[in-house]
Amino acid sequence: MEMIYDTHEARQIDEWAKTSGLPLEVLMERAGSEIAKQIKEHHDADERILIVCGTGNNGGDGYVIGRELIRDGYDITLHAPFGEPKTATARLHTRYAEKFGLVAEGICGQYDVIVDAVFGTGFDGARFTKSVTDLFAWVQEQQQQGARLYAVDIPSGIPTDQTSDFSGKGLKADATFCLHAFKRSAFLVKTAPFFGQLKKIDLGLPAFGGWSLYDESIEPLLTRNPYGHKGTYGTGLLIGGSETMPGSIQLATRAALRTGIGKLQVATVPSAQLGLIINAPEAMILDQTTETIQGIVTQVDVAGIGPGLSSEFTSEWIDLLLRQDIPVVLDASALIRDSYPERQAAIVVTPHIGEFARMTNQTVAEVQDDLFEQASAYAMLHQVIVVLKSHVILIAKPDGGGYVIAGASSGLAKGGSGDTLFGLITSLLGQRKHYQHLSIERLIAMGVSWYAQASKQVEQRMHPSSIVATDLIEQLGKVEG
Numbered sequence: 001m002e003m004i005y006d007t008h009e010a011r012q013i014d015e016w017a018k019t020s021g022l023p024l025e026v027l028m029e030r031a032g033s034e035i036a037k038q039i040k041e042h043h044d045a046d047e048r049i050l051i052v053c054g055t056g057n058n059g060g061d062g063y064v065i066g067r068e069l070i071r072d073g074y075d076i077t078l079h080a081p082f083g084e085p086k087t088a089t090a091r092l093h094t095r096y097a098e099k100f101g102l103v104a105e106g107i108c109g110q111y112d113v114i115v116d117a118v119f120g121t122g123f124d125g126a127r128f129t130k131s132v133t134d135l136f137a138w139v140q141e142q143q144q145q146g147a148r149l150y151a152v153d154i155p156s157g158i159p160t161d162q163t164s165d166f167s168g169k170g171l172k173a174d175a176t177f178c179l180h181a182f183k184r185s186a187f188l189v190k191t192a193p194f195f196g197q198l199k200k201i202d203l204g205l206p207a208f209g210g211w212s213l214y215d216e217s218i219e220p221l222l223t224r225n226p227y228g229h230k231g232t233y234g235t236g237l238l239i240g241g242s243e244t245m246p247g248s249i250q251l252a253t254r255a256a257l258r259t260g261i262g263k264l265q266v267a268t269v270p271s272a273q274l275g276l277i278i279n280a281p282e283a284m285i286l287d288q289t290t291e292t293i294q295g296i297v298t299q300v301d302v303a304g305i306g307p308g309l310s311s312e313f314t315s316e317w318i319d320l321l322l323r324q325d326i327p328v329v330l331d332a333s334a335l336i337r338d339s340y341p342e343r344q345a346a347i348v349v350t351p352h353i354g355e356f357a358r359m360t361n362q363t364v365a366e367v368q369d370d371l372f373e374q375a376s377a378y379a380m381l382h383q384v385i386v387v388l389k390s391h392v393i394l395i396a397k398p399d400g401g402g403y404v405i406a407g408a409s410s411g412l413a414k415g416g417s418g419d420t421l422f423g424l425i426t427s428l429l430g431q432r433k434h435y436q437h438l439s440i441e442r443l444i445a446m447g448v449s450w451y452a453q454a455s456k457q458v459e460q461r462m463h464p465s466s467i468v469a470t471d472l473i474e475q476l477g478k479v480e481g
């Protein structure tokens with residue numbers, strides 16, 4: 001799994017390397033030479049390559065890249081618009097690069113490739129001077145004339161951790177070489193488009209830190225125990241649906257049934273019951289009353305509540321579920337609590353970004369700007385697992401870390417997707433006994449990955465605008481791991 005860092009973690013790993021005996025000069029050498037290698041794989045020595053270097057270590061990386069390329073006979077111009085790098089590490093590499101004939105020059109004419117080594121994690125957005133704006137405008141002009149732009153670590157002008165002060169001004173790369181770990185802003189809605197293709201550069205450091213990009217195989221979810229019976233895969237209870245919103249609970253039910261739960265009980269209203277008889281005859285149907293829920297809750301392995309629900313008893317039912325020693329999934333209209341009881345079994349909340357903004361008394365923009373921190377803060381404060389649905393899906397763990405699942409189809413940005421994901425997560429948590437080797441958060445991440453992969457596959461046969469939740473549910477069974 002690839003790590004996702006904030007500025008603090010990026011500094012910490014540098015510090016760790018230094019105190020463990022590996023100086024920063026070596027990391028810079030690795031970063032620059034690995035990036036140069038990748039550039040050589042895609043470009044010939046006769047292409048005009050410009051490397052623009054800043055005054056910090058990002059600029060130092062640029063000098064190493066330039067040195068490696070010039071050594072191999074590439075046509076390199078190195079430009080340092082704000083003067084030579086000032087850090088000791090970068091200066092060491094500047095001096096060494098000079099021995100290869102690499103010195104800062106002026107810019108002239110059109111370039112085929114531009115390497116952006118101006119600002120990395122040390123960029124200060126509050127200091128946006130005219131010379132920076134002019135430099136960015138010049139680079140953009142070059143891009144319009146056909147230059148390809150590669151960013152080192154982060155596209156210049158882009159903040160690393162959160163985007164609340166982001167001016168919208170920054171270089172827009174075709175690809176970004178992310179050093180050692182991805183940075184948070186590569187997954188934030190305002191800044192993600194600036195990164196282009198993400199390429200991880202291995203610096204040989206150990207994995208460390210809280211957040212990672214979930215990219216593991218979902219194979220374990222698709223393998224069944226040949227000696228299993230329906231009891232092996234748990235019994236789930238879903239509570240949802242109302243007379244005006246009978247559809248959501250049907251989608252949730254069908255998604256749960258398609259993702260392996262052994263038995264499923266669904267407490268819903270009469271109009272939704274009718275739909276379930278036709279569309280999900282495998283489910284067992286219950287009345288949506290306190291008495292019925294009280295009776296069944298002691299006999300299930302997981303309970304999920306919320307989709308399409310509109311009842312004056314919602315709060316009472318949530319209390320009932322939380323009193324049992326089983327995982328509980330809260331979605332949609334069940335996302336109404338501002339505190340949660342201390343308990344052994346997991347509590348999972350699955351808000352979309354709008355619901356999460358309401359739950360935390362913020363605007364959607366405020367949440368989007370600081371997505372990782374917001375999700376982590378809620379998970380840690382309330383000791384719950386947060387599945388936050390945005391353009392990416394974050395799974396925040398109560399210990400402060402989490403997983404990001406990216407790459408789902410844009411066709412999921414519509415009604416019904418959330419109900420599907422809720423059904424899937426509830427179903428997997430009901431099968432905990434079968435998946436004991438996985439932590440609950442990894443099980444959820446794998447489930448979300450299953451959902452994202454299915455959505456991508458549906459995209460191969462229909463336009464994202466046309467995809468509906470039903471297509472996705474059908475596809476779940478066809479994903480191969």
Ligand SMILES: NC(=O)C1=CN([C@@H]2O[C@H](COP(=O)(O)OP(=O)(O)OC[C@H]3O[C@@H](n4cnc5c(N)ncnc54)[C@H](O)[C@@H]3O)[C@@H](O)[C@H]2O)[C@H](O)CC1
Nearest residue numbers: 027028055056057058059119120121122123124127153179
């Ligand atoms: N482990 C790793 O990932 C490694 C990363 N490396 C690279 O180091 C940079 C971070 O370096 P740092 O020196 O801390 O900061 P920057 O180079 O990003 O920039 C600081 C530099 O820029 C000046 N500055 C900041 N904001 C502005 C502004 N708005 N206008 C003008 N000037 C500005 C500031 O004064 C400093 O001089 C990381 O991104 C990686 O690329 C290591 O090379 C290897 C290990």
Ligand SMILES: [K+]
Nearest residue numbers: 116119152154
């Ligand atoms: K950069």
